Amino acid sequence: MEFSLINTQIQNFDGDCVVVFSNSEADFADANIQNLIELNHFESKAGSTLLLNLVDGFKAKQVIVLGMGDVANTAKNYIKALTVTSGVLNTIKSKSVMIEALEIEGFDEKWSHRIAARVLQNANYEIEKVGVEQKIEVIENIAIQSSNDNAHELTQGHAIASGMSLARHLGDLPSNICTPTFLADTAQSLAKEFNLECEVLEEADMSKLGMDSLLSVSKGSIEPPKLISLSYVGNGDAKPIVLVGKGVTFDSGGISLKPGAGMDEMKYDMCGAASVLGTMRAIAQIQPKINLTIVVPTVENMPAHNASKPGDVVTSMSGQTIEILNTDAEGRLILCDALTYVEKFNPKVVIDTATLTGAVIVALGKHHCGLMANDQDLADDLIAAGKSSLDTAWQLPLDDEYDELLKSNFADMGNIGGREAGSVTAACFLARYTQNYRWAHLDIAGTAWVSGAKKGATGRPVPLLTQYVLDQI
Ligand code: BES
Ligand code: MN
Ligand code: ZN
Numbered sequence: 235m236e237f238s239l240i241n242t243q244i245q246n247f248d249g250d251c252v253v254v255f256s257n258s259e260a261d262f263a264d265a266n267i268q269n270l271i272e273l274n275h276f277e278s279k280a281g282s283t284l285l286l287n288l289v290d291g292f293k294a295k296q297v298i299v300l301g302m303g304d305v306a307n308t309a310k311n312y313i314k315a316l317t318v319t320s321g322v323l324n325t326i327k328s329k330s331v332m333i334e335a336l337e338i339e340g341f342d343e344k345w346s347h348r349i350a351a352r353v354l355q356n357a358n359y360e361i362e363k364v365g366v367e368q369k370i371e372v373i374e375n376i377a378i379q380s381s382n383d384n385a386h387e388l389t390q391g392h393a394i395a396s397g398m399s400l401a402r403h404l405g406d407l408p409s410n411i412c413t414p415t416f417l418a419d420t421a422q423s424l425a426k427e428f429n430l431e432c433e434v435l436e437e438a439d440m441s442k443l444g445m446d447s448l449l450s451v452s453k454g455s456i457e458p459p460k461l462i463s464l465s466y467v468g469n470g471d472a473k474p475i476v477l478v479g480k481g482v483t484f485d486s487g488g489i490s491l492k493p494g495a496g497m498d499e500m501k502y503d504m505c506g507a508a509s510v511l512g513t514m515r516a517i518a519q520i521q522p523k524i525n526l527t528i529v530v531p532t533v534e535n536m537p538a539h540n541a542s543k544p545g546d547v548v549t550s551m552s553g554q555t556i557e558i559l560n561t562d563a564e565g566r567l568i569l570c571d572a573l574t575y576v577e578k579f580n581p582k583v584v585i586d587t588a589t590l591t592g593a594v595i596v597a598l599g600k601h602h603c604g605l606m607a608n609d610q611d612l613a614d615d616l617i618a619a620g621k622s623s624l625d626t627a628w629q630l631p632l633d634d635e636y637d638e639l640l641k642s643n644f645a646d647m648g649n650i651g652g653r654e655a656g657s658v659t660a661a662c663f664l665a666r667y668t669q670n671y672r673w674a675h676l677d678i679a680g681t682a683w684v685s686g687a688k689k690g691a692t693g694r695p696v697p698l699l700t701q702y703v704l705d706q707i
Contacts, residue, residue, distance in 0.1 A: 235358065237351045237388040240332060240377035247377070248293040249330030253319055256284075259305045266290045271299060279303060280311040283322055294332070298322055306339045309624055312346065313353050320357035324372050335379040343380065344387045345622065350378055351391025352398075352697070359399050361406050361690060390520055394623075394700050397516030398693030404508035405683055405691030409484035409501040414452075414532035417481055417507055418460040421530070424511065425464060428518035435461035445571040447550040451564045452533035454488060454541025461572065462530040464511075466518050473582035474525035475703055477514075478572050480565045480588030481507030481532030488535050488561030489543050496685070503565070505682035505691060506588040507532055512696040513703065520700075522707050527579050531572040535564045547645045551575065552667055555645035563649045565590045566663045573667040583612055584668060585702070587676040587695060593656030595680040602628035603695055604677035606661035612674045616698065619705055623697035627676060630658055637662040 244252050245264070254267065258278040262268040266289050276284040280303035289297050300315040323331060338346050358371060378388070404412055404420065418434045425432035437458055440449060445461070452459035462481075465474065482503040486492060492500065510528040517526050542548075546558045548567075551574040556567065565588050576584055587603075594604040603620070605627040607613035613629055620626040636658045639651035647666065651659025661675050676695055683691045 235355055235371055235373050236375045237385070237392060238375065238377045239347070239380040239383060239385050239388070241381050241383070242379070244332065244334050244379065245291050246293055247332040249332055249377070250294060251296040251298060251323065251326065251328040252292060252294045252332045252334070253298045253300060254334045255302045255307070255315065255336045256299050257302050257305045257307070264291070267297065267299065277301065281314040281318055283318055285322060285326065296326060296328065307336055309338055309341060312336070312338050313349065313624060316350060316353040317357050320354055327372050329372065329374040331373060331376045333376060333378045343382065347378060347380070347387040348391040349624070351388045352395045355392055355395035356398050356693065359402055362403060390704070393516045393519035394697055396519060397512035397696045397700060400515050401505070401508040401512030401696050402691040402693045404511065405502050405505045409534070412501070412504065413457045413483050414460045414481065414534065415458065417483070417504065417511070417530060417532050418462050420511060421462045421464050424515060424518070428466070430514070430518060431465040431467070433463045443575070444549065444551045445575070446548045447556055448531055448533065448568045448571040450542045450546065450548045450558065451488070451535050451567050454538035455534035455536040457483070457534040459533040461575065462532065463527060464514055465525070465527040466514060467525055468521060469523045469525050472525050473580055474527040475706060476576045476579050476581040476584045477510040477526070477528045477699060478569065478576060478584060478586040479506035479508070479510035479528065479530050480504070480569055480586070480590065481530045482565060482568070483532060483534050485535045485562070485564065486537060488541050488564060489537050490560045490562040491537055492562060499683070499685060502683045502691065503589050504532065505678060506586070508691070509587050509678070509682070509694065509696050509699065512693065513699040516696060516700045517703055520704070522704060524703060524707055526703055529572050529576055531568040533568055535561070550667070554647065554666065557642040557645040557648045559648045560650045563660070566660055567649060569664055570667045573664060577670055581671050583672045583674070585616070585674045585676065585699070586664065587678055587699070589679040589682055590677045591657045591660050591679055594677040597630065597657060598628055598680055600680045600684070602626045603681050603698070604657050605629045605674060606632050606658065606677070607674035608632065608665055608668060609672040609674070612672050615705065616674055616676070616702055619702035620698045623701040625694050625697035627695070627698060630661070632658065632661055632665060637665070
Protein backbone atom coordinates (compact mmCIF):
# COMPACT_ATOMS: atom_id res chain seq x y z
CA MET A 235 0.00 0.00 0.00
CA GLU A 236 1.44 3.37 -1.02
CA PHE A 237 0.45 6.79 0.22
CA SER A 238 0.72 10.12 -1.56
CA LEU A 239 -0.70 13.65 -1.53
CA ILE A 240 -2.83 14.89 -4.40
CA ASN A 241 -3.91 18.42 -5.27
CA THR A 242 -7.12 17.92 -7.24
CA GLN A 243 -10.91 18.19 -6.89
CA ILE A 244 -12.58 15.01 -5.62
CA GLN A 245 -14.78 14.98 -8.76
CA ASN A 246 -11.71 14.83 -11.02
CA PHE A 247 -9.95 11.86 -9.42
CA ASP A 248 -9.94 9.04 -11.96
CA GLY A 249 -9.01 6.10 -9.71
CA ASP A 250 -11.43 3.51 -8.33
CA CYS A 251 -12.92 5.24 -5.34
CA VAL A 252 -13.21 8.59 -3.56
CA VAL A 253 -13.68 8.77 0.20
CA VAL A 254 -15.51 11.80 1.62
CA PHE A 255 -16.58 12.83 5.12
CA SER A 256 -20.02 13.96 6.21
CA ASN A 257 -21.24 15.77 9.32
CA SER A 258 -24.75 15.32 10.64
CA GLU A 259 -25.40 19.05 10.86
CA ALA A 260 -23.74 20.50 7.76
CA ASP A 261 -24.61 20.12 4.08
CA PHE A 262 -22.09 18.41 1.85
CA ALA A 263 -20.33 20.73 -0.63
CA ASP A 264 -21.19 18.59 -3.68
CA ALA A 265 -24.93 18.84 -4.43
CA ASN A 266 -25.16 15.38 -6.04
CA ILE A 267 -23.69 13.75 -2.97
CA GLN A 268 -25.90 15.84 -0.69
CA ASN A 269 -28.98 14.59 -2.58
CA LEU A 270 -27.87 10.98 -2.29
CA ILE A 271 -27.16 11.41 1.43
CA GLU A 272 -30.74 12.61 1.87
CA LEU A 273 -32.20 10.00 -0.46
CA ASN A 274 -30.57 7.23 1.56
CA HIS A 275 -31.49 8.83 4.92
CA PHE A 276 -27.83 8.66 5.86
CA GLU A 277 -27.47 10.19 9.34
CA SER A 278 -23.66 10.61 9.37
CA LYS A 279 -23.27 8.86 12.70
CA ALA A 280 -19.63 8.37 13.68
CA GLY A 281 -18.35 5.13 12.19
CA SER A 282 -21.24 4.70 9.71
CA THR A 283 -20.66 4.47 5.95
CA LEU A 284 -22.65 4.93 2.76
CA LEU A 285 -21.43 3.46 -0.52
CA LEU A 286 -22.50 5.34 -3.67
CA ASN A 287 -22.03 4.03 -7.21
CA LEU A 288 -21.66 6.07 -10.40
CA VAL A 289 -22.31 9.49 -8.86
CA ASP A 290 -23.00 12.21 -11.44
CA GLY A 291 -20.01 14.48 -11.95
CA PHE A 292 -17.45 12.04 -10.51
CA LYS A 293 -14.80 10.33 -12.59
CA ALA A 294 -14.27 7.59 -9.98
CA LYS A 295 -16.94 4.88 -10.16
CA GLN A 296 -17.53 4.68 -6.43
CA VAL A 297 -17.76 7.13 -3.53
CA ILE A 298 -17.69 6.18 0.15
CA VAL A 299 -19.33 8.67 2.49
CA LEU A 300 -18.03 8.43 6.05
CA GLY A 301 -20.09 9.62 9.00
CA MET A 302 -18.18 11.93 11.33
CA GLY A 303 -20.96 12.64 13.83
CA ASP A 304 -21.47 16.27 14.89
CA VAL A 305 -20.02 19.29 13.14
CA ALA A 306 -16.72 19.22 15.05
CA ASN A 307 -14.49 16.57 13.50
CA THR A 308 -12.90 14.86 16.47
CA ALA A 309 -9.70 12.84 16.33
CA LYS A 310 -11.44 9.77 17.73
CA ASN A 311 -14.17 9.86 15.06
CA TYR A 312 -11.52 10.35 12.37
CA ILE A 313 -9.78 7.14 13.43
CA LYS A 314 -13.11 5.31 13.63
CA ALA A 315 -14.02 6.48 10.12
CA LEU A 316 -10.66 5.55 8.61
CA THR A 317 -10.76 2.10 10.20
CA VAL A 318 -14.16 1.25 8.71
CA THR A 319 -13.08 2.70 5.36
CA SER A 320 -10.35 0.15 5.11
CA GLY A 321 -12.91 -2.65 5.49
CA VAL A 322 -15.21 -1.19 2.81
CA LEU A 323 -12.33 -0.59 0.36
CA ASN A 324 -11.27 -4.20 0.73
CA THR A 325 -14.83 -5.46 0.19
CA ILE A 326 -15.34 -3.45 -2.99
CA LYS A 327 -11.77 -4.27 -4.08
CA SER A 328 -10.64 -0.69 -4.69
CA LYS A 329 -7.04 -0.45 -5.81
CA SER A 330 -6.61 3.29 -6.15
CA VAL A 331 -8.29 5.58 -3.69
CA MET A 332 -8.49 9.31 -3.00
CA ILE A 333 -9.38 10.67 0.44
CA GLU A 334 -10.90 14.11 0.79
CA ALA A 335 -9.01 16.63 2.95
CA LEU A 336 -10.51 17.11 6.39
CA GLU A 337 -9.73 19.44 9.29
CA ILE A 338 -9.60 17.75 12.68
CA GLU A 339 -10.30 19.75 15.81
CA GLY A 340 -7.11 20.49 17.76
CA PHE A 341 -4.69 19.05 15.20
CA ASP A 342 -2.90 20.31 12.10
CA GLU A 343 -2.83 18.92 8.58
CA LYS A 344 0.49 17.13 9.14
CA TRP A 345 -1.04 15.26 12.04
CA SER A 346 -4.03 14.13 10.01
CA HIS A 347 -1.76 12.87 7.23
CA ARG A 348 0.40 10.93 9.68
CA ILE A 349 -2.66 9.40 11.39
CA ALA A 350 -4.38 8.55 8.09
CA ALA A 351 -1.38 6.62 6.80
CA ARG A 352 -0.92 4.85 10.12
CA VAL A 353 -4.55 3.91 10.66
CA LEU A 354 -5.24 2.78 7.09
CA GLN A 355 -2.08 0.70 6.91
CA ASN A 356 -2.63 -0.73 10.38
CA ALA A 357 -6.27 -1.62 9.60
CA ASN A 358 -4.92 -4.00 6.98
CA TYR A 359 -3.06 -6.04 9.58
CA GLU A 360 -3.96 -9.69 9.40
CA ILE A 361 -3.20 -12.31 12.04
CA GLU A 362 -0.73 -14.80 10.59
CA LYS A 363 -2.34 -18.19 11.09
CA VAL A 364 -0.05 -21.20 11.39
CA GLY A 365 0.03 -22.97 8.02
CA VAL A 366 -2.22 -20.42 6.26
CA GLU A 367 -0.96 -18.11 3.50
CA GLN A 368 -1.36 -14.36 4.00
CA LYS A 369 -3.82 -12.59 1.69
CA ILE A 370 -2.38 -10.13 -0.82
CA GLU A 371 -3.23 -6.48 -0.06
CA VAL A 372 -6.11 -5.21 -2.22
CA ILE A 373 -5.52 -1.47 -1.90
CA GLU A 374 -2.50 -0.37 -3.94
CA ASN A 375 -2.41 3.38 -3.51
CA ILE A 376 -4.13 5.96 -1.37
CA ALA A 377 -3.89 9.64 -2.26
CA ILE A 378 -4.88 12.20 0.33
CA GLN A 379 -6.19 15.55 -0.88
CA SER A 380 -3.80 18.38 0.00
CA SER A 381 -2.36 21.54 -1.52
CA ASN A 382 0.87 20.69 0.27
CA ASP A 383 3.41 18.45 -1.46
CA ASN A 384 5.40 17.39 1.61
CA ALA A 385 4.65 13.69 2.04
CA HIS A 386 7.07 13.25 4.96
CA GLU A 387 4.22 12.72 7.42
CA LEU A 388 2.83 9.90 5.30
CA THR A 389 6.21 8.17 5.46
CA GLN A 390 6.15 8.55 9.24
CA GLY A 391 2.60 7.23 9.57
CA HIS A 392 3.45 4.28 7.36
CA ALA A 393 6.60 3.54 9.38
CA ILE A 394 4.66 3.65 12.66
CA ALA A 395 2.11 1.22 11.20
CA SER A 396 4.87 -1.14 10.15
CA GLY A 397 6.30 -0.98 13.69
CA MET A 398 2.84 -1.69 15.09
CA SER A 399 2.41 -4.55 12.69
CA LEU A 400 5.68 -6.14 13.88
CA ALA A 401 4.60 -5.68 17.51
CA ARG A 402 1.17 -7.18 16.85
CA HIS A 403 2.61 -10.06 14.88
CA LEU A 404 5.08 -10.97 17.65
CA GLY A 405 2.36 -10.62 20.29
CA ASP A 406 -0.13 -12.80 18.44
CA LEU A 407 2.35 -15.61 17.77
CA PRO A 408 1.97 -18.56 20.16
CA SER A 409 4.65 -19.09 22.79
CA ASN A 410 5.84 -22.34 21.23
CA ILE A 411 6.94 -20.27 18.21
CA CYS A 412 7.71 -16.89 19.75
CA THR A 413 10.38 -17.98 22.26
CA PRO A 414 13.25 -15.87 23.62
CA THR A 415 15.39 -17.33 20.81
CA PHE A 416 12.78 -16.24 18.25
CA LEU A 417 12.83 -12.68 19.62
CA ALA A 418 16.62 -12.64 19.40
CA ASP A 419 16.43 -13.86 15.79
CA THR A 420 13.87 -11.15 15.03
CA ALA A 421 16.21 -8.50 16.45
CA GLN A 422 19.07 -9.86 14.37
CA SER A 423 17.07 -9.76 11.17
CA LEU A 424 16.00 -6.16 11.93
CA ALA A 425 19.69 -5.37 12.41
CA LYS A 426 20.48 -6.82 9.00
CA GLU A 427 17.59 -5.12 7.23
CA PHE A 428 18.29 -1.65 8.66
CA ASN A 429 22.02 -1.83 9.37
CA LEU A 430 21.67 -1.65 13.18
CA GLU A 431 24.07 -2.80 15.88
CA CYS A 432 22.79 -5.93 17.60
CA GLU A 433 24.16 -7.88 20.55
CA VAL A 434 22.58 -10.94 22.15
CA LEU A 435 23.80 -12.09 25.57
CA GLU A 436 23.42 -15.78 26.38
CA GLU A 437 22.82 -17.38 29.77
CA ALA A 438 26.57 -17.72 30.49
CA ASP A 439 27.21 -14.04 29.62
CA MET A 440 24.43 -12.93 31.94
CA SER A 441 25.68 -15.19 34.68
CA LYS A 442 29.13 -13.56 34.43
CA LEU A 443 27.51 -10.13 34.77
CA GLY A 444 25.73 -11.27 37.94
CA MET A 445 22.19 -11.17 36.56
CA ASP A 446 20.95 -13.78 39.00
CA SER A 447 17.57 -12.11 39.37
CA LEU A 448 16.82 -12.44 35.65
CA LEU A 449 18.21 -15.97 35.55
CA SER A 450 16.09 -17.01 38.54
CA VAL A 451 13.02 -16.57 36.32
CA SER A 452 14.28 -18.55 33.32
CA LYS A 453 15.88 -21.44 35.18
CA GLY A 454 12.69 -23.53 35.36
CA SER A 455 12.25 -23.39 31.58
CA ILE A 456 13.85 -25.43 28.83
CA GLU A 457 13.98 -22.26 26.68
CA PRO A 458 17.32 -20.45 27.04
CA PRO A 459 17.05 -16.80 28.19
CA LYS A 460 18.45 -13.93 26.06
CA LEU A 461 19.32 -10.31 26.63
CA ILE A 462 18.98 -8.42 23.37
CA SER A 463 20.41 -4.96 22.61
CA LEU A 464 19.73 -3.21 19.33
CA SER A 465 21.01 0.28 18.46
CA TYR A 466 20.12 2.80 15.79
CA VAL A 467 22.74 5.53 15.37
CA GLY A 468 21.41 8.64 13.61
CA ASN A 469 23.29 11.32 15.55
CA GLY A 470 26.96 10.50 16.04
CA ASP A 471 27.90 9.93 19.66
CA ALA A 472 24.99 11.76 21.31
CA LYS A 473 23.52 10.00 24.36
CA PRO A 474 20.88 7.49 23.26
CA ILE A 475 17.27 7.20 24.31
CA VAL A 476 17.05 3.70 25.78
CA LEU A 477 13.85 1.66 25.67
CA VAL A 478 13.58 -1.55 27.71
CA GLY A 479 10.81 -4.07 26.98
CA LYS A 480 9.64 -6.98 29.15
CA GLY A 481 9.94 -10.15 27.10
CA VAL A 482 8.32 -12.99 29.06
CA THR A 483 7.32 -15.19 26.13
CA PHE A 484 5.00 -17.18 28.40
CA ASP A 485 4.09 -16.38 31.99
CA SER A 486 2.64 -19.46 33.68
CA GLY A 487 3.35 -17.82 37.03
CA GLY A 488 6.05 -20.40 37.78
CA ILE A 489 5.66 -22.30 41.09
CA SER A 490 3.14 -19.60 42.09
CA LEU A 491 1.12 -21.02 39.20
CA LYS A 492 -1.63 -18.90 37.64
CA PRO A 493 -5.21 -20.24 37.46
CA GLY A 494 -6.12 -21.98 34.17
CA ALA A 495 -8.83 -19.63 32.88
CA GLY A 496 -7.41 -17.28 30.27
CA MET A 497 -3.86 -18.49 30.80
CA ASP A 498 -3.33 -18.62 27.02
CA GLU A 499 -3.24 -14.82 27.10
CA MET A 500 0.06 -14.97 28.96
CA LYS A 501 1.68 -15.51 25.56
CA TYR A 502 1.20 -11.72 25.37
CA ASP A 503 3.55 -11.17 28.29
CA MET A 504 6.27 -10.21 25.81
CA CYS A 505 4.32 -7.27 24.39
CA GLY A 506 6.72 -4.80 26.03
CA ALA A 507 9.53 -6.44 24.07
CA ALA A 508 7.39 -6.46 20.92
CA SER A 509 6.63 -2.75 21.32
CA VAL A 510 10.27 -1.70 21.63
CA LEU A 511 11.19 -3.86 18.63
CA GLY A 512 8.29 -2.25 16.75
CA THR A 513 9.42 1.23 17.77
CA MET A 514 12.93 0.41 16.57
CA ARG A 515 11.50 -0.71 13.25
CA ALA A 516 9.53 2.54 12.88
CA ILE A 517 12.53 4.70 13.79
CA ALA A 518 14.93 2.76 11.56
CA GLN A 519 12.50 3.29 8.68
CA ILE A 520 12.12 7.03 9.37
CA GLN A 521 15.90 7.56 9.90
CA PRO A 522 15.74 10.64 12.18
CA LYS A 523 18.86 12.37 13.55
CA ILE A 524 18.76 10.70 16.95
CA ASN A 525 20.30 7.74 18.76
CA LEU A 526 18.03 4.97 20.00
CA THR A 527 18.90 1.75 21.81
CA ILE A 528 16.41 -0.94 22.78
CA VAL A 529 17.11 -3.63 25.35
CA VAL A 530 14.99 -6.75 25.72
CA PRO A 531 15.39 -9.17 28.61
CA THR A 532 13.54 -12.26 27.47
CA VAL A 533 12.69 -15.50 29.30
CA GLU A 534 9.94 -18.05 29.75
CA ASN A 535 8.44 -18.37 33.27
CA MET A 536 7.67 -22.03 34.01
CA PRO A 537 7.21 -24.28 37.04
CA ALA A 538 9.73 -27.14 37.29
CA HIS A 539 11.77 -29.08 39.82
CA ASN A 540 14.56 -26.58 39.28
CA ALA A 541 12.37 -23.46 39.15
CA SER A 542 12.60 -20.66 41.74
CA LYS A 543 10.42 -21.22 44.81
CA PRO A 544 8.64 -18.68 47.01
CA GLY A 545 11.07 -17.60 49.71
CA ASP A 546 14.18 -18.00 47.55
CA VAL A 547 16.67 -15.14 47.81
CA VAL A 548 18.71 -13.91 44.81
CA THR A 549 21.30 -11.19 44.25
CA SER A 550 20.63 -8.85 41.33
CA MET A 551 23.35 -7.39 39.09
CA SER A 552 23.14 -4.16 41.14
CA GLY A 553 24.17 -6.08 44.26
CA GLN A 554 20.77 -5.61 45.93
CA THR A 555 19.21 -8.83 47.22
CA ILE A 556 15.61 -9.88 46.56
CA GLU A 557 13.34 -12.31 48.39
CA ILE A 558 11.14 -13.92 45.73
CA LEU A 559 7.88 -14.07 47.65
CA ASN A 560 5.83 -14.80 44.53
CA THR A 561 7.33 -16.33 41.39
CA ASP A 562 4.50 -14.74 39.38
CA ALA A 563 5.93 -11.26 40.04
CA GLU A 564 8.65 -12.18 37.52
CA GLY A 565 8.58 -9.16 35.21
CA ARG A 566 10.30 -6.91 37.74
CA LEU A 567 12.91 -9.64 38.36
CA ILE A 568 14.06 -9.60 34.75
CA LEU A 569 13.63 -5.84 34.31
CA CYS A 570 15.74 -4.90 37.32
CA ASP A 571 18.83 -6.55 35.85
CA ALA A 572 18.16 -5.05 32.42
CA LEU A 573 17.76 -1.61 34.05
CA THR A 574 21.16 -1.99 35.72
CA TYR A 575 22.69 -3.23 32.47
CA VAL A 576 21.54 -0.16 30.45
CA GLU A 577 23.79 2.16 32.48
CA LYS A 578 26.57 1.09 30.13
CA PHE A 579 24.87 2.99 27.29
CA ASN A 580 25.10 6.29 29.22
CA PRO A 581 21.42 6.91 28.45
CA LYS A 582 19.77 10.29 27.98
CA VAL A 583 16.60 8.74 29.39
CA VAL A 584 15.39 5.19 30.00
CA ILE A 585 11.78 4.16 29.40
CA ASP A 586 10.65 0.64 30.14
CA THR A 587 7.44 -0.86 28.84
CA ALA A 588 5.98 -3.99 30.40
CA THR A 589 2.82 -6.02 30.86
CA LEU A 590 3.73 -5.80 34.51
CA THR A 591 0.61 -5.93 36.67
CA GLY A 592 -3.01 -7.06 36.51
CA ALA A 593 -3.60 -4.23 38.98
CA VAL A 594 -3.14 -1.57 36.27
CA ILE A 595 -6.21 -3.00 34.51
CA VAL A 596 -8.19 -2.58 37.74
CA ALA A 597 -6.93 1.00 38.07
CA LEU A 598 -7.16 2.27 34.47
CA GLY A 599 -9.03 -0.35 32.44
CA LYS A 600 -7.96 -0.89 28.87
CA HIS A 601 -7.73 2.70 27.62
CA HIS A 602 -4.67 4.33 29.14
CA CYS A 603 -1.27 2.81 29.83
CA GLY A 604 -0.10 3.30 33.42
CA LEU A 605 2.82 5.74 33.65
CA MET A 606 5.23 6.17 36.56
CA ALA A 607 8.47 8.14 36.52
CA ASN A 608 11.30 9.49 38.64
CA ASP A 609 11.37 12.67 36.51
CA GLN A 610 8.30 14.84 35.96
CA ASP A 611 9.53 16.45 32.72
CA LEU A 612 9.95 13.01 31.19
CA ALA A 613 6.49 11.98 32.41
CA ASP A 614 5.01 15.15 30.89
CA ASP A 615 6.74 14.51 27.56
CA LEU A 616 5.35 10.98 27.44
CA ILE A 617 1.84 12.15 28.31
CA ALA A 618 2.07 14.72 25.49
CA ALA A 619 3.36 12.10 23.01
CA GLY A 620 0.46 9.85 24.05
CA LYS A 621 -2.09 12.59 23.40
CA SER A 622 -0.79 13.47 19.96
CA SER A 623 -0.47 9.84 18.87
CA LEU A 624 -3.83 8.91 20.45
CA ASP A 625 -2.02 6.19 22.40
CA THR A 626 -2.48 7.65 25.84
CA ALA A 627 -0.84 7.18 29.23
CA TRP A 628 -2.11 8.19 32.69
CA GLN A 629 0.30 8.91 35.49
CA LEU A 630 0.20 7.13 38.85
CA PRO A 631 2.19 8.26 41.93
CA LEU A 632 5.53 6.91 43.16
CA ASP A 633 5.82 8.17 46.76
CA ASP A 634 8.20 6.69 49.34
CA GLU A 635 5.25 5.45 51.41
CA TYR A 636 4.53 2.85 48.73
CA ASP A 637 8.15 1.77 48.55
CA GLU A 638 8.03 0.77 52.24
CA LEU A 639 5.63 -2.04 51.33
CA LEU A 640 8.54 -3.90 49.70
CA LYS A 641 10.29 -4.52 53.06
CA SER A 642 11.63 -8.03 53.61
CA ASN A 643 13.09 -9.67 56.74
CA PHE A 644 15.42 -11.79 54.62
CA ALA A 645 16.72 -9.55 51.82
CA ASP A 646 16.98 -5.89 50.74
CA MET A 647 13.46 -6.16 49.34
CA GLY A 648 10.65 -8.56 48.60
CA ASN A 649 9.38 -8.82 45.02
CA ILE A 650 5.78 -8.04 45.99
CA GLY A 651 4.19 -5.31 48.07
CA GLY A 652 0.90 -6.89 49.07
CA ARG A 653 -2.65 -6.29 47.83
CA GLU A 654 -2.74 -2.52 47.72
CA ALA A 655 -1.53 -0.35 44.81
CA GLY A 656 0.03 -3.30 42.98
CA SER A 657 1.08 -1.27 39.94
CA VAL A 658 2.74 1.38 42.07
CA THR A 659 4.67 -1.05 44.28
CA ALA A 660 5.87 -2.86 41.15
CA ALA A 661 7.18 0.48 39.83
CA CYS A 662 8.73 1.26 43.25
CA PHE A 663 10.64 -1.99 42.91
CA LEU A 664 11.98 -0.90 39.51
CA ALA A 665 12.74 2.60 40.84
CA ARG A 666 15.34 1.07 43.17
CA TYR A 667 17.38 0.19 40.06
CA THR A 668 16.99 3.43 38.14
CA GLN A 669 18.48 6.01 40.51
CA ASN A 670 21.34 6.92 38.14
CA TYR A 671 19.28 8.25 35.23
CA ARG A 672 15.96 9.82 34.23
CA TRP A 673 13.48 6.99 33.98
CA ALA A 674 9.84 6.28 33.21
CA HIS A 675 7.84 3.08 33.28
CA LEU A 676 4.80 2.23 31.13
CA ASP A 677 2.58 -0.56 32.48
CA ILE A 678 0.84 -1.84 29.36
CA ALA A 679 -0.94 -4.89 30.85
CA GLY A 680 -4.31 -3.33 29.95
CA THR A 681 -3.50 -1.87 26.55
CA ALA A 682 -1.17 -4.28 24.72
CA TRP A 683 -3.89 -6.68 23.61
CA VAL A 684 -7.65 -7.12 23.65
CA SER A 685 -9.45 -10.21 24.94
CA GLY A 686 -12.74 -11.79 23.85
CA ALA A 687 -14.06 -12.33 20.34
CA LYS A 688 -11.57 -9.88 18.82
CA LYS A 689 -8.61 -11.27 20.78
CA GLY A 690 -5.39 -9.86 19.40
CA ALA A 691 -2.43 -7.61 20.01
CA THR A 692 -2.96 -3.84 19.57
CA GLY A 693 0.58 -2.70 18.72
CA ARG A 694 0.49 -0.23 21.62
CA PRO A 695 2.53 1.63 22.80
CA VAL A 696 4.48 1.82 19.51
CA PRO A 697 2.71 5.07 18.48
CA LEU A 698 3.40 6.72 21.85
CA LEU A 699 7.06 5.65 21.97
CA THR A 700 7.79 6.54 18.35
CA GLN A 701 6.15 9.94 18.78
CA TYR A 702 8.18 10.55 21.95
CA VAL A 703 11.43 9.70 20.13
CA LEU A 704 10.55 11.94 17.16
CA ASP A 705 9.62 14.78 19.53
CA GLN A 706 13.20 14.74 20.93
CA ILE A 707 14.90 15.69 17.65
N1 BES B 1 2.27 -10.72 33.41
C1 BES B 1 1.62 -10.53 34.66
C2 BES B 1 0.73 -9.29 34.68
C3 BES B 1 -0.57 -9.42 33.95
C4 BES B 1 -1.63 -10.09 34.51
C5 BES B 1 -0.71 -8.83 32.73
C6 BES B 1 -2.83 -10.17 33.83
C7 BES B 1 -1.92 -8.89 32.05
C8 BES B 1 -2.97 -9.56 32.59
C9 BES B 1 2.66 -10.36 35.77
O1 BES B 1 3.83 -11.09 35.60
C10 BES B 1 2.02 -10.86 37.02
O2 BES B 1 1.73 -12.01 37.09
N2 BES B 1 1.79 -9.96 37.96
C11 BES B 1 1.15 -10.31 39.16
C12 BES B 1 1.87 -9.61 40.27
C13 BES B 1 1.50 -10.10 41.64
C14 BES B 1 1.96 -11.52 41.85
C15 BES B 1 2.12 -9.18 42.66
C16 BES B 1 -0.30 -9.86 39.07
O3 BES B 1 -0.56 -8.81 38.47
O4 BES B 1 -1.17 -10.57 39.56
MN1 MN C 1 3.62 -13.07 36.33
ZN1 ZN D 1 4.37 -11.51 33.67
